[in-house]
Amino acid sequence: MSVTAIIAGAGRLPGLLVKALRANDAPVMVAAIAGTGAEDPGGVAFMPFHVERMAVLFDELTNRDVTRVVFAGGMSRPALDPALLDPGTAALLPRILPALQQGDDGLLRAVIEIFEDRGFEVMGAADIAPALCPGEGVLTQSAPSEQDQADADRAATILSTLGPLDLGQGAVVAQGLCLAIETLPGTDAMLKFAADYPRRPDPNGARGVFVKAPKPGQDLRVDMPVIGPATVAAAVKAGLAGIAFQAGGVMMLEQAETVAAADAAGLFLWSRAL
Amino acid sequence: MSVTAIIAGAGRLPGLLVKALRANDAPVMVAAIAGTGAEDPGGVAFMPFHVERMAVLFDELTNRDVTRVVFAGGMSRPALDPALLDPGTAALLPRILPALQQGDDGLLRAVIEIFEDRGFEVMGAADIAPALCPGEGVLTQSAPSEQDQADADRAATILSTLGPLDLGQGAVVAQGLCLAIETLPGTDAMLKFAADYPRRPDPNGARGVFVKAPKPGQDLRVDMPVIGPATVAAAVKAGLAGIAFQAGGVMMLEQAETVAAADAAGLFLWSRAL
Numbered sequence: 001m002s003v004t005a006i007i008a009g010a011g012r013l014p015g016l017l018v019k020a021l022r023a024n025d026a027p028v029m030v031a032a033i034a035g036t037g038a039e040d041p042g043g044v045a046f047m048p049f050h051v052e053r054m055a056v057l058f059d060e061l062t063n064r065d066v067t068r069v070v071f072a073g074g075m076s077r078p079a080l081d082p083a084l085l086d087p088g089t090a091a092l093l094p095r096i097l098p099a100l101q102q103g104d105d106g107l108l109r110a111v112i113e114i115f116e117d118r119g120f121e122v123m124g125a126a127d128i129a130p131a132l133c134p135g136e137g138v139l140t141q142s143a144p145s146e147q148d149q150a151d152a153d154r155a156a157t158i159l160s161t162l163g164p165l166d167l168g169q170g171a172v173v174a175q176g177l178c179l180a181i182e183t184l185p186g187t188d189a190m191l192k193f194a195a196d197y198p199r200r201p202d203p204n205g206a207r208g209v210f211v212k213a214p215k216p217g218q219d220l221r222v223d224m225p226v227i228g229p230a231t232v233a234a235a236v237k238a239g240l241a242g243i244a245f246q247a248g249g250v251m252m253l254e255q256a257e258t259v260a261a262a263d264a265a266g267l268f269l270w271s272r273a274l
Numbered sequence: 275m276s277v278t279a280i281i282a283g284a285g286r287l288p289g290l291l292v293k294a295l296r297a298n299d300a301p302v303m304v305a306a307i308a309g310t311g312a313e314d315p316g317g318v319a320f321m322p323f324h325v326e327r328m329a330v331l332f333d334e335l336t337n338r339d340v341t342r343v344v345f346a347g348g349m350s351r352p353a354l355d356p357a358l359l360d361p362g363t364a365a366l367l368p369r370i371l372p373a374l375q376q377g378d379d380g381l382l383r384a385v386i387e388i389f390e391d392r393g394f395e396v397m398g399a400a401d402i403a404p405a406l407c408p409g410e411g412v413l414t415q416s417a418p419s420e421q422d423q424a425d426a427d428r429a430a431t432i433l434s435t436l437g438p439l440d441l442g443q444g445a446v447v448a449q450g451l452c453l454a455i456e457t458l459p460g461t462d463a464m465l466k467f468a469a470d471y472p473r474r475p476d477p478n479g480a481r482g483v484f485v486k487a488p489k490p491g492q493d494l495r496v497d498m499p500v501i502g503p504a505t506v507a508a509a510v511k512a513g514l515a516g517i518a519f520q521a522g523g524v525m526m527l528e529q530a531e532t533v534a535a536a537d538a539a540g541l542f543l544w545s546r547a548l
Binding site: 180184185193197 | 439454458
């Protein structure tokens with residue numbers, strides 16, 4: 001029977017996927033990327049590998065009847081150790097090195113293509129565990145006001161305007177004014193930037209909304225935006241009223257904890273069409 | 275003979291304009307906005323006024339044969355003191371208060387319109403002292419490399435894409451990747467943000483370029499982007515290769531000092547069509 005391999009980086013997602021697959025009695029194993037801090041979720045085969053030895057990994061996966069792979073968890077840009085390179089992976093470098101210059105998206109696209117060329121089906125975490133992506137609706141006790149909705153609309157317009165430039169997974173808007181746009185340093189850096197600017201034109205008016213969505217054309221199989229309790233904490237520090245995100249386009253790994261953290265802070269979480 | 279009034283905020287610009295006008299024997303006075311830290315440049319009539327007493331200001335300007343006004347210098351958003359309001363200015367509040375919610379541009383547009391309605395011609399600082407806006411060319415010993423030019427092009431594309439949203443006077447791009455986009459907190463905050471992210475995909479590659487330009491439709495009479503030695507210092511801290519800006523659309527008040535600071539740091543300053 002065909003086996004699914006979780007190509008695992010840091011965090012809880014790989015373990016959650018193992019759990020979801022096992023709940024369906026689907027055969028699963030974990031191939032953990034060395035250096036990412038990927039942890040053994042237990043209960044299934046666990047095989048660490050070095051990115052420098054990807055060709056060796058392909059053979060091992062095939063030997064274990066793996067036909068599908070799912071990339072999951074945090075993967076920082078690797079520093080390659082030439083001493084570890086196997087000949088097959090060395091032959092792939094002409095494809096990988098240019099991609100390294102093209103941002104995370106370019107690198108991930110190149111890696112997906114290499115897996116696909118070797119005959120593996122590359123699935124998204126949300127395909128395997130759709131419950132990880134909240135559907136449309138307000139998840140919290142607090143709900144967006146009219147001004148919050150207008151702020152969310154403006155942030156969404158900023159993101160859709162920037163999308164064709166392969167830019168902008170997130171933006172913060174308060175009282176119609178853009179406080180921050182997500183760039184290379186990422187969501188946490190952007191929310192910290194917004195936290196350094198607590199002033200609002202009307203001090204008693206809307207506090208602002210953080211909107212998160214995938215970029216148009218972003219490959220959600222390997223790079224789906226994620227929010228969780230840490231995102232809520234950062235939004236609270238930034239003094240925002242809430243977080244709006246694209247229904248079906250953003251993962252929430254720890255939904256109960258995330259909603260509880262938002263409720264405790266009076267923040268809204270709003271999954272909506274964008 | 276018709277007098278020009280400099281409506282003065284903080285910084286050196288009001289004094290530079292007085293100097294430029296006096297060099298042409300044009301009659302000039304300074305109306306200093308209270309609370310901005312506007313300084314008396316000396317040599318001409320100096321009249322501080324409160325924004326709450328704008329109607330009184332109009333009468334005084336007319337009494338002094340003022341027909342043209344030039345807004346110059348730093349003006350932070352005012353906190354209005356109702357106790358100071360004169361009846362004429364109170365009558366203007368229905369126009370000013372909604373504009374306060376629309377960002378700096380909206381507020382400035384409203385103030386310009388009020389001056390124009392009262393019969394004053396509103397001029398731009400660059401109209402009076404065109405030498406303050408560098409023409410096209412590289413001003414420094416260091417010149418942009420091909421990669422720097424590509425980074426500047428990408429940043430310019432980001433700005434022109436955001437322009438229709440009344441957003442984006444500046445952006446930082448390094449090796450094709452967007453590090454930061456200017457939002458409400460302004461240029462200094464953006465460059466500080468970029469400085470917190472010194473990593474580059476290729477550590478030996480291009481360091482990045484800060485591009486500054488007015489937004490399309492921005493009223494350059496009251497809100498022309500400015501760069502100076504502090505901008506250079508911030509760009510150096512951010513580890514950038516240089517600053518590119520729109521020729522004719524950005525003011526450089528202290529050109530000699532700014533170029534000297536850039537040369538001392540090996541930074542380029544590139545005035546170009548954008």
